[in-house]
Amino acid sequence: xxxxxxxxxxxxxxxxxxxxxxxxxxxxxxxxxxxxxxxxxxxxxxxxxxxxxxxxxxxxxxxxxxxxxxxxxxxxxxxxxxxxxxxxxxxxxxxxxxxxxxxxxxxxxxxxxxxxxxxxxxxxxxxxxxxxxxxxxxxxxxxxxxxxxxxxxxxxxxxxxxxxxxxxxxxxxxxxxxxxxxxxxxxxxxxxxxxxxxxxxxxxxxxxxxxxxxxxxxxxxxxxxxxxxxxxxxxxxxxxxxxxxxxxxxxxxxxxxxxxxxxxxxxxxxxxxxxxxxxxxxxxxxxxxxxxxxxxxxxxxxxxxxxxxxxxxxxxxxxxxxxxxxxxxxxxxxxxxxxxxxxxxxxxxxxxxxxxxxxxxxxxxxxxxxxxxxxxxxxxxxxxxxxxxxxxxxxx
Amino acid sequence: xxxxxxxxxxxxxxxxxxxxxxxxxxxxxxxxxxxxxxxxxxxxxxxxxxxxxxxxxxxxxxxxxxxxxxxxxxxxxxxxxxxxxxxxxxxxxxxxxxxxxxxxxxxxxxxxxxxxxxxxxxxxxxxxxxxxxxxxxxxxxxxxxxxxxxxxxxxxxxxxxxxxxxxxxxxxxxxxxxxxxxxxxxxxxxxxxxxxxxxxxxxxxxxxxxxxxxxxxxxxxxxxxxxxxxxxxxxxxxxxxxxxxxxxxxxxxxxxxxxxxxxxxxxxxxxxxxxxxxxxxxxxxxxxxxxxxxxxxxxxxxxxxxxxxxxxxxxxxxxxxxxxxxxxxxxxxxxxxxxxxxxxxxxxxxxxxxxxxxxxxxxxxxxxxxxxxxxxxxxxxxxxxxxxxxxxxxxx
Numbered sequence: 001x002x003x004x005x006x007x008x009x010x011x012x013x014x015x016x017x018x019x020x021x022x023x024x025x026x027x028x029x030x031x032x033x034x035x036x037x038x039x040x041x042x043x044x045x046x047x048x049x050x051x052x053x054x055x056x057x058x059x060x061x062x063x064x065x066x067x068x069x070x071x072x073x074x075x076x077x078x079x080x081x082x083x084x085x086x087x088x089x090x091x092x093x094x095x096x097x098x099x100x101x102x103x104x105x106x107x108x109x110x111x112x113x114x115x116x117x118x119x120x121x122x123x124x125x126x127x128x129x130x131x132x133x134x135x136x137x138x139x140x141x142x143x144x145x146x147x148x149x150x151x152x153x154x155x156x157x158x159x160x161x162x163x164x165x166x167x168x169x170x171x172x173x174x175x176x177x178x179x180x181x182x183x184x185x186x187x188x189x190x191x192x193x194x195x196x197x198x199x200x201x202x203x204x205x206x207x208x209x210x211x212x213x214x215x216x217x218x219x220x221x222x223x224x225x226x227x228x229x230x231x232x233x234x235x236x237x238x239x240x241x242x243x244x245x246x247x248x249x250x251x252x253x254x255x256x257x258x259x260x261x262x263x264x265x266x267x268x269x270x271x272x273x274x275x276x277x278x279x280x281x282x283x284x285x286x287x288x289x290x291x292x293x294x295x296x297x298x299x300x301x302x303x304x305x306x307x308x309x310x311x312x313x314x315x316x317x318x319x320x321x322x323x324x325x326x327x328x329x330x331x332x333x334x335x336x337x338x339x340x341x342x343x344x345x346x347x348x349x350x351x352x353x354x355x356x357x358x359x360x361x362x363x364x365x366x367x368x369x370x371x372x373x374x375x376x377x378x379x380x381x382x383x384x385x386x387x388x389x390x391x392x393x394x395x396x
Numbered sequence: 397x398x399x400x401x402x403x404x405x406x407x408x409x410x411x412x413x414x415x416x417x418x419x420x421x422x423x424x425x426x427x428x429x430x431x432x433x434x435x436x437x438x439x440x441x442x443x444x445x446x447x448x449x450x451x452x453x454x455x456x457x458x459x460x461x462x463x464x465x466x467x468x469x470x471x472x473x474x475x476x477x478x479x480x481x482x483x484x485x486x487x488x489x490x491x492x493x494x495x496x497x498x499x500x501x502x503x504x505x506x507x508x509x510x511x512x513x514x515x516x517x518x519x520x521x522x523x524x525x526x527x528x529x530x531x532x533x534x535x536x537x538x539x540x541x542x543x544x545x546x547x548x549x550x551x552x553x554x555x556x557x558x559x560x561x562x563x564x565x566x567x568x569x570x571x572x573x574x575x576x577x578x579x580x581x582x583x584x585x586x587x588x589x590x591x592x593x594x595x596x597x598x599x600x601x602x603x604x605x606x607x608x609x610x611x612x613x614x615x616x617x618x619x620x621x622x623x624x625x626x627x628x629x630x631x632x633x634x635x636x637x638x639x640x641x642x643x644x645x646x647x648x649x650x651x652x653x654x655x656x657x658x659x660x661x662x663x664x665x666x667x668x669x670x671x672x673x674x675x676x677x678x679x680x681x682x683x684x685x686x687x688x689x690x691x692x693x694x695x696x697x698x699x700x701x702x703x704x705x706x707x708x709x710x711x712x713x714x715x716x717x718x719x720x721x722x723x724x725x726x727x728x729x730x731x732x733x734x735x736x737x738x739x740x741x742x743x744x745x746x747x748x749x750x751x752x753x754x755x756x757x758x759x760x761x762x763x764x765x766x767x768x769x770x771x772x773x774x775x776x777x778x779x780x781x782x783x784x785x786x787x788x789x790x791x792x
Contacts, residue, residue: 001604001661003515003537006668013671017469024468046460055684056452064442068645072420073413104500104649104678111677115536119399136675140511141399208397249464251683253500253649265397272402275409279532281507282500286682287647 009136015361016040016132023355030353036382037355038370041180041331043248045302045373051247054295058288071287073278075102075256082294083256091229099260101273102285105253106216106242108277110137113238113257114172115276116269117210118143122171127157129334129364131180131214143171150364155182155325155334156190159197166201172210173198178217178227181362181369182334183310183327185221188228195234208236208264216242216255217330219300222307225328235262238269243293245331245373248301254289306331309372309379316383321395331373334359338395342368348392352385405532411757412436412528419751426749432778433751434766437576437727439644441698441769447643450691454684467683469674471498471652478690479652487625495656497669498681500649502612502638504673506533509634509653510568511672512665513606514539518567523553525730525760527576527610539567546760551578551721551730552586555593562597568606569594574613574623577758577765578730579706579723581617584624591630604632604660612638612651613726615696618703621724631658634665639689641727641769644697650685702727705768705775712779717791727769730755734791738764744788748781 002010019039026035058067074080080097087093103109118124120142126134128150138145146165151158157175175194177186186194195211202209213230218241221227231237242255259270277284284290313333314326323336335356337345342365343358349368359367372379390396398406415435422431454463470476476493483489499505514520516538522530524546534541542561547554553571571590573582582590591607598605609626614637617623627633638651655666673680680686709729710722719732731752733741738761739754745764755763768775786792 002512002664002668005515006512006672009671009675010664010668013667017674020466021468040466042466044461047464051464052455052460055455059448059451064448065440065644068443068447068647070416070436070438070646072417107677107679109677116398116402119401133675137677140675248461250466251464251680253679253682268398268406271409272398272406275405276402278413279405279529279536280676281503281505281533282678283503283649284647286649286685288684289682 016357019355019357026353033377035353035355036378036385038372038374039355039357041245041371041373042250043245043301043373044375045248045305047248048296048299048301050296050299051249051292054292055288057295058291062291067291068287071284071290073284074274075100075285076287076290079290079294082297086297087258091232093229093231095258095260098270099258101257101259101270101277102290103255103257103277104282104285105244105255106214106240107133108253108282109240109255109257110212110214111140111280112273112276112282113212113240114138114141114143115280116272117171121169123167123169125162125165125170125173126363127162127175129155129181129359129362129367130174131176132361132363134174147363155179155184156186157194159190159193162194163197166197166209168205168207170201170207170209172212174212174214175230176214178221178329180217180330181332181359182325183330183332184325185225185227185328188226191228191230191233198234202236210263211237213237213239215239216245219246220303220306220331221329222303222310223328227329231258231260231262236264238263246301247296247299249289252286252289254285254293305376306373309374309376312376313370313372313379316379317386320386320390322386322390331371333370333372335368335370337366337368338393340366342366349389352389354382354385354389412753415751415753422749429773431749431751432774432781434768434770435751435753437641437767437769438646439641439697439769440771441644441701443644444692444695444697446692446695447645447688450688451684453691454687458687463687464683467680467686469680470670471496471681472683472686475686475690478693482693483654487628489625489627491654491656494666495654497653497655497666497673498686499651499653499673500678500681501640501651502610502636503529504649504678505636505651505653506608506610507536507676508669508672508678509608509636510534510537510539511676512668513567517565519563519565521558521561521566521569522759523558523571525551525577525755525758525763526570527572528757528759530570543759551575551580552582553590555586555589558590559593562593562605564601564603566597566603566605568608570608570610571626572610574617574725576613576726577728577755578721579726579728580721581621581623581724584622587624587626587629594630598632606659607633609633609635611635612641615642616699616702616727617725618699618706619724623725627654627656627658632660634659642697643692643695645685648682648685650681650689701772702769705770705772708772709766709768709775712775713782716782716786718782718786727767729766729768731764731766733762733764734789736762738762745785748785750778750781750785
């Protein structure tokens with residue numbers, strides 16, 4: 001008999017992952033090129049050539065006993081230093097190696113910091129729409145997820161509701177910008193106001209409220225938009241990063257946490273996070289990929305590829321009569337469902353081999369998410385299908 | 397402020413890991429070759445050449461979008477099939493791909509299965525001495541660790557005490573053979589008796605008691621000793637495996653769980669374990685290493701290297717007057733401390749740059765663990781130091 005807690009988890013298992021498996025099933029029947037799978041944030045741009053080169057160099061030059069051996073639970077010292085240096089150069093911060101913990105992707109990092117911080121019953125605030133896994137991660141440590149309802153005009157966070165929902169039990173606030181699933185980048189103005197509210201509430205309740213910035217999409221911003229670096233706006237900020245999207249390596253599970261000295265009880269938080277990384281079973285971030293990353297800190301994925309997809313899909317869907325805001329970052333479009341029950345819309349789309357994810361998975365029913373990190377041809381060939389779908393529904 | 401639960405964890409943080417960091421510190425002062433660091437199970441035998449070859453082949457031949465992309469949460473289908481086929485061939489089992497879940501090492505796998513199974517208050521039985529992390533892993537899911545005291549004659553499990561300590565709350569029993577820290581291999585006779593006791597108790601209490609076999613040291617057995625494959629002796633067995641030791645890749649975090657069809661509620665356990673693998677933040681086992689493993693299933697580490705270390709260190713310590721049983725597997729010696737308080741012994745050893753780990757870390761005070769997965773020269777050069785230590789103590 002499985003754990004009670006897992007029963008609900010299995011029943012409500014990720015719609016995104018279910019769709020991913022469904023896509024694989026349909027691809028076997030119809031051929032991969034005839035399935036328009038917009039379900040998963042699995043980058044279609046290949047990793048930069050430097051990644052392969054770096055891995056081969058490491059294999060040729062490094063002692064395999066060291067290369068594949070355990071590192072410290074927080075990662076190799078020289079890798080942490082290289083990450084800190086790179087951040088300092090880019091964002092004018094002043095992190096040391098000790099502020100960096102290499103993690104098994106951002107998902108690993110978020111679990112580590114939530115295990116580090118949460119007592120049972122502690123509240124974690126998220127802004128809908130949000131990555132549905134935040135609910136699971138919070139639940140892992142018996143935290144309580146508190147949702148701020150979506151502003152469906154701009155998809156910037158609703159700060160008035162946020163202010164009201166912070167309580168003495170609020171331990172953390174998770175933001176994700178560029179955002180999954182909307183592609184929206186939280187503006188500097190938004191961040192300043194959000195930080196100011198948190199400062200006031202910390203004082204009011206005499207508590208520490210940690211801002212957790214989950215930023216796997218940081219490098220994916222279009223039209224020259226700036227993505228503010230949050231540690232500069234609010235002292236009590238922890239950053240979770242992943243190379244999944246920026247280097248197209250989601251399967252390799254490599255990322256890091258930044259826990260600045262300015263964070264409340266910083267020494268304790270760092271020490272506990274390192275222990276959490278160990279006892280949750282990560283032990284250390286994969287060592288070959290740690291060392292690869294240190295060699296590829298200036299590498300970039302091909303943003304122009306996603307940008308073309310963004311333009312083509314956004315314009316194509318608008319022409320079909322669908323409604324959505326134009327994303328400034330990440331590789332998702334968040335489209336208004338023509339029906340109130342967007343799951344019905346997703347089911348209808350499936351008839352055209354169009355795989356899209358219901359907004360309910362992101363705490364925002366009535367919308368659907370399309371991940372456009374796919375081959376350009378998929379976008380182009382999907383548009384006639386979206387047109388047929390629009391005609392069936394009558395939105396066109 | 398960090399979580400209450402983590403405060404204790406940080407305070408009692410792994411003595412092994414602390415020693416590992418101490419070793420790095422001393423190496424900087426005295427030079428690596430003058431520090432006799434027996435603290436960590438970090439293999440000193442290089443990964444087989446086939447590992448490097450396989451990784452380079454994969455990088456040269458596979459589409460990087462697939463190679464580094466997400467796999468299913470349970471792993472690549474073809475990798476799981478290859479692992480199942482290999483186990484079936486070696487052990488006469490009949491696992492299918494669906495019975496395998498690729499994991500972030502054995503530590504990841506154990507966390508996954510414990511999260512899958514444990515309700516708060518459920519009991520997990522371990523046999524002292526045991527890998528201290530079992531306590532943390534059990535605590536992660538609010539389970540209660542129940543220790544069976546050590547049989548210091550043979551270090552086989554004390555089955556009479558085991559029988560008495562199984563209750564209606566016993567959800568799992570963890571065994572680790574070849575054993576860390578003793579190097580003992582549980583005999584087939586022991587396993588049969590242990591299985592029989594568990595069968596009876598399952599019936600008596602009307603419960604499912606899962607046997608979790610943690611076997612990263614399976615391939616490290618000397619003198620032709622057989623390591624029984626536990627699923628053949630007890631239906632309700634889950635196996636956790638790691639390539640850390642068998643392919644010398646502890647830093648890469650690659651292993652698997654086997655959840656056979658014969659396990660109670662097998663379908664639910666598999667489904668929940670896949671969800672647990674996702675929501676704990678592992679997401680999937682590192683993809684490049686998954687594919688590497690599938691190409692290296694018949695590769696072996698150089699046992700003869702460890703065997704020579706074993707003989708040299710065992711004989712050397714005996715000559716110094718220290719007391720220990722000769723291990724049949726793994727790469728650890730478990731030595732009786734000349735003092736009741738073995739931590740005092742470890743401190744004294746440190747004066748000679750000998751780094752060894754107190755048995756208290758394994759639920760067995762009065763003993764110390766030496767990991768002999770080190771360079772042969774370290775063993776040879778450490779023996780005069782052990783002799784000096786023995787002379788200081790007066791055991792020689």
